Amino acid sequence: MTRILIVEDEEGVRKMYSTVLKNEGFEVFEAMDAIEASYELNKQPVDIMLLDIKMPQVYGSMFYDVIQMFHKKVKVIVASVYPVDEQKKMIKGAADYYDKSQGVDMLLDKIKRLELKIKQQKIILIIDDEPRIRKIYRHYLEENGYRIVEAYDGNNGLGILRKNSDIALIILDLAMPKESGFEIYKQIRKEFPDIKILIASVFTRKDQELFLPNADGYYDKSKDAAGLIMTIDKLININGA
Numbered sequence: 396m397t398r399i400l401i402v403e404d405e406e407g408v409r410k411m412y413s414t415v416l417k418n419e420g421f422e423v424f425e426a427m428d429a430i431e432a433s434y435e436l437n438k439q440p441v442d443i444m445l446l447d448i449k450m451p452q453v454y455g456s457m458f459y460d461v462i463q464m465f466h467k468k469v470k471v472i473v474a475s476v477y478p479v480d481e482q483k484k485m486i487k488g489a490a491d492y493y494d495k496s497q498g499v500d501m502l503l504d505k506i507k508r509l510e511l512k513i514k515q516q517k518i519i520l521i522i523d524d525e526p527r528i529r530k531i532y533r534h535y536l537e538e539n540g541y542r543i544v545e546a547y548d549g550n551n552g553l554g555i556l557r558k559n560s561d562i563a564l565i566i567l568d569l570a571m572p573k574e575s576g577f578e579i580y581k582q583i584r585k586e587f588p589d590i591k592i593l594i595a596s597v598f599t600r601k602d603q604e605l606f607l608p609n610a611d612g613y614y615d616k617s618k619d620a621a622g623l624i625m626t627i628d629k630l631i632n633i634n635g636a
Contacts (some may be wrong), residue, residue: 396628397510398422400441402432402458404450408495412445412474416506418572427593429453432610433461433609436486441469443509445493445502448475448485456485514540517631518561521545522552522579523568523595528616532566532595535620536627548572549579556587564631566614569596569606580607591630597621 403409409425411571412580416423424441426432428450435441444462448455455473460611462469470490473482482492491505519541521532526547529604533543544562546552556562565583569576583592593612594603605614612630 396420396422397513398440398442399422399443399506400424400426400432400435400469402426402429402444402450402455403447404428405447411499412502415503419503419504421506429455429458429461432458436462436466436469441466442513443471443490443506444471445474445506446486446489447469448473448482449476459489461484470513472502472505472509511540515542517563518542518544518559520552520555520562520565521625522549522565522571522576524548524571525568528568531620532623534625539624539628541627549562549574549576550584553580553582553586556583562590564591564593564611564627566593566595566627569594569598569603577606580610584609590610593626593630 397414401409401412403412403425404427413423413425424435425498429452434572446455446459456607459471459497462471471490472491472493474493474495475482479492479494490509493505494501519536521529521543523529524547529545533545536543544555544559546555550573566578567576580592583590584619591611592615594607595614595616596603597616600613612626613625
């Protein structure tokens with residue numbers, strides 16, 4: 396789930412943004428100034444920041460420089476009453492710019508386009524011996540903006556992992572030929588401890604949790620694909636590795 400921090404001193408505007416974004420399924424945090432925003436950034440991951448320029452104590456243009464030094468992975472959309480051309484002069488290099496007179500629909504469109512770009516930087520490795528299952532996963536994941544790599548068994552998946560350092564998450568089947576998903580899981584944890592692993596199996600979620608209690612997530616293949624996407628969105632910290 397994409398995490399958005401709204402940095403805006405006007406409470407009415409802040410609440411309006413928050414309501415619209417929450418209704419769209421985003422996880423939203425609020426800050427009335429740069430000090431509160433710094434606290435939020437240090438407390439939890441943030442993917443996208445909506446940054447006002449004219450704020451008390453520290454202007455958004457000054458705070459942006461701090462973000463670039465200490466929170467480089469946060470994508471900033473400048474949101475101000477200044478025209479976009481002036482915003483670009485005051486804050487150079489932001490991910491996007493929004494003039495508040497453009498309407499909230501325009502802001503939402505900019506956020507969704509930026510979210511898609513961020514997701515496209517994330518690679519998901521599918522390790523499953525069934526071509527039909529891999530095809531289904533690929534269809535839904537690419538439709539939701541993710542980049543996909545496929546492996547037809549565990550050893551093939553390990554080979555891909557050893558050559559690619561950009562993989563953020565693995566969807567791992569358990570019942571596979573040659574080496575089972577259980578064995579591959581142990582090897583992945585040993586060699587790549589920071590990569591998230593989502594177990595996807597015909598076993599029930601309860602059984603999956605019993606077999607591999609330390610996996611990052613679980614998906615019962617009998618459930619619909621929407622549940623898979625929701626699980627992955629929650630697992631992948633878009634802002635992180």
